[in-house]
Amino acid sequence: AKSEAFPSDLSPHLLGHSGPVNSNITNVPHASPENGHIAPQEHLQNLPLQGQLAPTAEVKMTLFHWQVQREAQRIERVSPELLNMQDADGDTCLHIAVAQGRRPLAYVLATKMAQCGSLDMKEHNGQTALQIAAATNQQFIVHDLLAHGAQINTRDVWGRSPLHVCAEKGHFSSLQSIWRTLMGTGQPIDIEMFNYDGLTPLHAAVLSHNAVVKDMRSLENICSFMAKELEQRTQKYVECIKTLLLMGASCGTKDLKSGRTCLHMASEEANVELLNIFLDQPSSLYVINVKTFSGNTALHIVSSLQNHKTQVEAVKLLMRKGADPGSRNFENDLPSQLVPEGPVGLKVRQILKGKYFHA
Structure with a gap:
């Protein structure tokens, strides 16, 4: 099996992965004492790091910096061939780390894969790590991947860009992360890209908002909890629509x-x-x-x-x-x-x- 060829501490099995990465994942782990991401206080000192994350002298390292340092040490000797290896579903270690919300590990893997030009590798649904991050609404990983050079104008097997994915799901925080990260960088964003259904990201957000409005209208004697939940969903799509318009999307397309x-x-x-x-x-x-x-x-x-x-x-x-x-x-x-x-x-x-x- 392909997974057996992964480094022992990076295999899909030991990352807790079985089967293809699910783009509909919404509950991903965050840093907490329970999942082992909190560093002992004595380790939060200044340690050397490569690139833009290296802290200045005499400044204590943040938790995230320490986590990146730890993950970098874990996979220091892993070859590019093993990092770029794909399992039966086309997932690399980076895809899996992103899907599980393991930001420090994803950061280190993205650094290494960017160096060998494989940051935008696609899994079996044509999704890059950036598209997985957008689909799971992980705004900070979205930022990290873009900062490492991940391409925004990629398509999955449905012709969707990361913008389409954010728009369809109402993931406005990830959409805003894309905008803030790429604004002023010179990397062109194809805001009017059509998916294979002939829809732009703005179209997709409008149709998703319509669907929630239709649900709200069709449900009679709706309980207050459900009404509040649907209202919150509509507002997520409104934020996506407003963000897309600010990014230059045309409502006349x-x-x-x-x-x-x-x-x-x-x-x-x-x-x-x-x-x-x-x-x-x-x-x-x-x-x-x-x-x-x-x-x-x-x-x-x-x-x-x-x-x-x-x-x-x-x-x-x-x-x-x-x-x-x-x-x-x-x-x-x-x-x-x-x-x-x-x-x-x-x-x-x-x-x-x-x-x-x-x-």
Whole structure:
């Protein structure tokens, strides 16, 4: 077995690993007395380290520095061939260390693998160590890997970059770590990269936010705990969306399958929170009447919804921001012709005619 060829103290088995690295891991170990990462106080003195982590003379070493020193000593004589060896699932020791949240070990392994040009090795799902760190929301390991030269514009087998992964899962702390680490470094970030579903990271975050909003609307008599949990999930996606916009993502980019912008996607759930964010962007005047491949504007989509509590509010918002009720889709339909019957539909039609009122 491949794992038998790993150094005895670095084998996947002894790292606690069996089977492929799970990108959905959320509970990873952190430094604590229980898992053996706390150093005795007498060892927290100034010890020589290579590179940017070397502390200045007469300064006590931090816990993390001491942990890095210890891991560096453990694998000092391990050859590059063994460090780069992959198990049956394509995982290197670095993939496993990252998945388990072992930051000091991951730091040392990343240093060595960067020196031999193998930092971006991929496992069986095409994921680099950086993508594993993003998937498990380990912002500090994300920073370490990027600082060692890990590439941000890699794709896994689904065409997702680390930005897509953060956006899909609502991992805004890792997304912000990517932004802070790479800002000003000159390393280009392909913020508009499409995955194999034709979606940018911003599209992915909007659709994930929509899904939680839909769950909140469909659950009746929801308990306060569940309501709070869902609300927290929506806010994680909001933070991802705001971060992506600050990084330069465009809310006017169309997905490759249907030509929807983020505004169209938010309109599909009458997602007022996201509509407000996108319509406050400087580019909103140029985006609000953009059409999908079938000729529908965001106003067409919102107007056609049925049984949405926020439909009236969403239509009002779009109209106030300059949506054109006279725009026709490729079926020659006006937004008003798509409105369903009923009391809510009556209110929507009145708004589309320019009759604003408080409802």
